[in-house]
Amino acid sequence: MPIGKVSNELLEKIVFPYSGVNCGRVICGPAVGQDAAVIDFGEKLLVVGADPITGTQSKMGWYAVHVNANDVAVRGAVPRYFTSTILLNKGAEEDFLEEVCRDVDEAAREIGVCIVGGHTEVVPFLETPLLCGTMFGETTKDRLVLTSGARAGDVIILTKHVGLEGAAILATDRFEDLSRVLDGPLLLRAQSFFSNLSVVREALAVNESGVVTAMHDPTEGGLLGGLVELSKASNVGFRVEEESVPVAKETLEICSTLGVNPLSLISSGVLLVTVKSGEESRALDAIRSVGVSSTIIGRVTSSKRILVRSGGEEVNVGPSIREELWVALKAKLG
Template identity: 40%
Template sequence: MIGKLDPETLRTVLDRTGASNPALLTGAAYGEDAAAIDLGDGETLVVSSDPISLAAEAAGTLGVHVACNDIAAAGADPEFLTNVIFLPDDDPDTIATLTSQLDTAATEIGVTIVGGHTEYVPTLSRPLLSLTAFGRTDRHIPTGGAEPGDKILLTKGAAIEATGIIATDFVDKLRDEGVDEAVIDRAATYFDEISVLEDSRALRDVATAMHDPTEGGVITGLVELATAANVDMVVDREAVPIRPETEAVCTAMGVDPLRIFGSGALLATVPADGVDAAETRLGEAGIASAVIGTVESSAATDVSAALVLDGERITEASDDQLYPFWE
């Protein structure tokens, strides 16, 4: 078994989070991207941790961006980062690659790596990273902030992260399936778009909620948004942008681009009268976006909040469809 805990098991874990503190504004909860801590004087510290255990060719790069994207989705600029690295052996090339990727990715977005921990764990078959990011904001944006009537925006497109992973970790399969080499090369560059910091900066003044769709992709991200806010996310699949390279590599792998790693895109809910401004700001930043649906009140009090995708109610996130390819 690989991936996120099911909601019930996760609830058990989250119910045991330790002593309470009045400074905690947003704590551990299903779907929330980051904790929010009141620093006083109108300032909020947001904190988020994320692991990287797969995507071997770009683990360091993804580790930085996945952790920092959660800070960005909470309305802050990531400032500091700690990294924990577990190595299966003492291969100097692995160490050099990981540390180089971590340093480059952090430098690119202006984040300072302030510490962490590194050790050997021979029982591992591949490196395991866990990174914690920190940032400050004067307007924390929770995952659970969506309101009925809001419009749902998606930046860039579905499966940005997965497209890069497939083009690097599974390149031989793509070639076996006849995917054009130029398509593979373009897909591999998608790692350059993993950060959503600029997306967040364009949207944070108008968004009611933002969320970074990671494992499980856009569908899981929308389920988490719906659950956190206790609303329905009503979405038209045809409205979700899917780039040609993504379509090509997903078809070759036999996976749904809406159900695989989605970092690089940002889901946001925006009041209907703020959509034009949001799209203008994104356009000025050179970021493509699309309105993919509407936030609605849940159908009844005894009905779970859901993603309503082309009329189908989805209340539970499914496993990421790329996971079986690493087993």
């Protein structure tokens, strides 16, 4: 299998069928595009999201908390509790472990999350450290949002700018060689994108507007991957205008230098929201009220997945999107 997240087709064919017993409480379980599980606990719903950190070692603890909190928040849930499994490679230093734990603590305090457990181990065959996180959150049935709620005619809103996570990783992990062809200040600005990786504030704020039909946190595969997952979960299509999609200058420069597409670059920190047609202004106002930028990039359609290029060409978006980060991390500079 290729490097990166297992394809949607393999998830449905091999992974999802093995789901244990039916406890009767699962509102949302394993499914393509669904960011977190939802379990009925009576008056409250328990929301559970799990994600590993594999693409970077820089601030991986801080990063793990926010990435997992995002998956919970797009359900309309408040992140509450976090566990982590820290797997260290042979020879890892105590200072590195302490740095990871300190970063987990810092991120958790930023969003009011309690660290409730986990596991830490040195594994002899690992080449680099891995951190697997699980976030637990709470919501109620009237606040619950699923990725499967989008309907034809809905407006698609994007927060911030695409590829910000990937740009931050590349500007950090490849700083030395990129600085030979790109300005140092530009790379430092891209590194600062790490501070924008949380979508908790805007997700909870826009959900309060009452006009949201679906939310999704586009991670691997970037914007295009997120759109495909959302459309598959909702059994709909989309029509997105490339010219409407915000991309930071720093991301464009880094992607151009490494020969990758920013629309397919990992994008934690970006929020995809679909809202009822005619209600988009309420959603935009809610997002902007917490100091986050947002842009209308297209509409939900009944079937086809279409990206309209800058020149007007309409391109059909396929069912699987290649994550560009893995390509960019290994790309040779001329």
